[in-house]
Amino acid sequence: MKVDTLWRRRAAVNVADGSGYLLVFVYAWVLSVGLGAEPLGPSDRPEAYFNGSSYIHLSRPISLKQLVGLSFRTCVGGELFSQRFERYTLHVVALYEQVVVSWTLGAQSTREVGLPKETLDNRWHWVALRYRPNPPALLLEVDNHTQVIANVTWNPELLSAGALEAGGAVVLVGNLFSGCIHEGPQLEFHAHSVHAHNVLFAHCPLTTDECQSTHSVQII
C-alpha cells in the first residue's frame, strides 16, 4: 500500500535524524489519510443535547478542504466545534448576534472573523466551513449567509496544508455549549468514532418557546 511505504520510508528518515517531531507529523498525516478519506455519512443518533458541561470528542480528524458543519438550536450559545493540534487551534462559536471563527497558529496571536447573525433564538441554524479551491478561500456559512475567513491575500496562513489538514487534531463538538446539535458533514455522531461526555443523544428536549433572555458564553 502506498501510504504504508511512505510511512516506513519517512519513519526510517526519522530514526536516522532522531527527530520525534517529524514522526508526530507523519503519523498525524497517515492518520488523516487513513481515517479521514471515507465520509461516514449520517449516524443512527444524529441529534444530541449538551448541557454546558458536555462535549463530544471525535476520534476522526476533519479536513477543512471538505465541507464541515452542523446544525444547532439554543438560547445560550457556546462553542459549536473546535480542533486543536500542537500549536494550532480553531474554534467556531455561536455568540450573541454573531458566529465567530477564531484561530491561533504557531506564535501568532489569536485572530477571528465573525459573521453578524442572531442565532441564539431557539431555532435551528446551519453553520459550516466551506473550502473553495479556485481561487483558494475558506468560507464561514451561517444559514444562507457567507463570510470569507481566509483567501490568498487575507489570513492566508489558514490555507496552509497544516491548518487545512491537521490530521491527528483533537476535534470537539459542543464543548461549553448549551443546547441541541444535529450532526453534519465530518461531524457525525457514530458510536464507534466518538467519545461523548454528559451528552444526551435524543430528539432535542428543549421546548420551542421563544428565548427568555439571550446571553452568550464568552470563550477565548
Ligand SMILES: *[C@@H]1O[C@H](CO)[C@@H](O)[C@H](O)[C@H]1NC(C)=O
Ligand atoms: C436567507 O433566507 C431567508 C429566509 O429564507 C431570506 O429571507 C433571506 O433573504 C435570505 N438571505 C440571503 C442573504 O440570501
Ligand SMILES: *[C@@H]1O[C@H](CO)[C@@H](O)[C@H](O)[C@H]1NC(C)=O
Ligand atoms: C480576500 O477577502 C477579502 C475580504 O473578503 C477581500 O477584500 C479580498 O478581495 C479577497 N482577495 C482575493 C484575492 O479574493
Ligand SMILES: *[C@@H]1O[C@H](CO)[C@@H](O)[C@H](O)[C@H]1NC(C)=O
Ligand atoms: C450535565 O449533565 C451531567 C450528567 O447528567 C450532570 O452531571 C451535570 O451536572 C450537568 N451539568 C449542568 C451544568 O447541568
